Amino acid sequence: MPGEASVVNKSKSVWLGDTAILVYVATLTVIVHWITGHQYGFHRDELATLEDARHLDWGFVAYPPVTPFFARLSLMLFGTSLAGFRFFAAVAEAIVVAAVAAIPFCLAGGALMQYVSFDYLLWVLTAYFVVKLLKTEDPRWWLAIGACIGLGLETKYTMGFFAIGIVVAVVLTDARRYLKMKWLWYGVALSILIFLPNLIWQARNHFISLDFLQHIHARDVRIGRTENFLPEQLQFTLFGFVLFIAGLYFTLFSRDGKRFRMLGWMYLTPLAxxxxxxxxxxxxxxxxxxxYAAGSVWGERALVRVGNKLQKSIRVLVWAVLVADVVIMGAITLPIAPANSTWTAHAMKINGDFREELGWPELVQTIAQIRDSLSTEEHARLGILTGNYGEAGAVNLYGPQYGLPRAISGVNSFWQRGYGDPPPQTLIVVGADLDDLQGEFASCRLAAHIWNRFGVENEETRDHPNVFVCHTLRKPWPEFWKTFRYFG
Known part of the structure; x- marks a missing residue:
């Protein structure tokens, strides 16, 4: 019957339409991360965030408050489950996938050649709303842009460079007409209003994050982490490099992309x-x-100009390349294989983050064994002094099961939490060198070595593998603590 056929076709369009495909891909993203997210362990950065989540504030030394807020929400919902802790990050990446895939439709493209990219949510949402602004010419989209910039600044300060890119893009393109419209300035005001709590926190803490950022930047330059900035961009684009170049051409030089010139400048400005x-x-x-989204639109339009046979060949090639890209990136970025496998050993040469997810339970177990070997007198006023935030976070996460005291550290926001009252007299120290400790304590002895059950070399086993027991600070604790603050 014609009516039944119409219903069937409509049903198919619902389940196989563009929106449905976005939902499927976004859902798959969450599922993949949920399945693989607990393969190894907490990353050192996650351990620091987890600890900051227990001390919520409008700011922290190393970053603004949004990430610790979601970490706190994860703690409330899932406890200290690793997969649960990473749930909101997986949801954020799923939203990114959907937003990136939706951009080509706003650029007047179709469903062909859409590229899935795991990237930062608020940058992508900001770009999406800029596209909506340019497509609809409705200036009220500046409110959404302003909200994303404000939330982005509350998440990571590098959003400020993207905001500068938007300013340059407005000035250098036809979008400067919006400078005369109230909605742009409402958006600016909204971004400032959202960012204001962190700005006040910074003022009350003497803009400590600027000191942190200056230190981290100087360290990165000193050890050569910034030397290959341009070549390393290929690592983020991989096979998508051609799509990226096509997008840059479409937004900066193509007649069809003239309306969207802002996007090109929004990339080039932070790049510079x-x-x-x-x-x-x-x-x-x-x-x-x-x-990538803009490049997919250019590619789709370019395909229209070639014959059907060549179109099919190009489509097959493009999808093959994109699938290969996803597989390779997944193999590099997702903890799929066992930690001591050959696969993971090769992946660790490219993605060092895997190394930083291993060995934390063993480190805390070692500290507990040292504690158990101490005398009753040493137990009475015992502290655990850690060199970096990963070690401190690990002690505070896994230590309660052994009855260990909370970690003491001078790094980042841990310094603000002090050394306890009464101050400890005996300290188990990890993440430090004996020469440095002997200058601060009356006596120190080697007690153990750091290890992990996978035999994987990481910062702990390579740079400071020794654990010490130290007694009696040479200076009073308040005097020592004033000069003990550092960044990492």
Whole structure:
């Protein structure tokens, strides 16, 4: 019956339509991360965030408050489950996938050649709303843009460079007409209002994050982490490099892309800033999805100009390349294989983050064994002094099961939490060198070595593998603590 056929076709269009495909891909993203997210362990950065989540504030030394807020929410919902802790990050990446895939439709493209990119949510949403602004010419979209910039600044300060890119893009393109419209300035005001709590926190804490950022940047330059900024951009684009170039051409030079010139300048401006200022390569990673989307539109329109047979061949080739790209990136970035496998050993040469997810339970177990070997007198006023935030976070996460005291550290926001009252007299020390400790304590002895059950070399086993027991600070604790603050 014609009516039944119409219902069937409509049903198919619902389940196989563009929106449905976005939902499927976004859902698959969450599922993949949920399945693989607990393969190894907490990353050292996650351990620091987890600890900051227990001390919520409008700011922290190393970053603004949004990430610790979601970590706190994860703690409330899932406890200290690793997969649960990473749930909101997986949801954020799923939203990124959907937003990136939706951009081509706003650019007047179709469903062909859409590139899935795991990148930073608020940069991508900001770009998406800029596209909506340019497509609809409705200035009220500046409110959404302003909200994303404000939330982005509350998440990571590098959003400020993307905001500068938007300013430059407005001035250098036809979008400068919006400078005369109230909605742009409402958006600016909204971004400032959202960012204001962190700004007040910074003022109350003497803008400590500026000191932190200056220290980290100087360290990165000193050890050569910024030397290969441009070559390392290929690591983030991989086979998508052609799509990125196509997107840059479409937004900057193509007649069809004239309306969307802002996107090109939104990429080039932070690129120039990071090259001049010697930024880390990954700082720009979140700017690529908008150009992938623009490149897919250019590619789709270019296909129209070739014959049907060649079209089919190009489509097959493109999808093959994109699938290969996803597989390779997944193999590099997802903890799929066992930690001591040959596969993971090769992946660790490219993605060092895997190394930083291993060995934390063993480290805390070692500290507990040292504690058990101490005398009753040493137990009475015992402290655990850690060199970095990963060690401190690990002690505070896994230590309660052994009855260990909370970690003491001078790094980042841990310094603000002090050394306890009464101050400890005996300290188990990890992440430090004996020469440094002997200058601060009356006596120190080697007690153990750090290890992990996978035999994987990481910062703990390579740079400071020894654990010491030290007694009696040479200075009073308040005097020592004043000069003990450092960044990492």
């Amino acid at each position: 800033i990071f090259v001049i200022a010697k930024g880390r390569a990954y700082y720009l990673a979140a700017a690529y999805p908008m150009l």
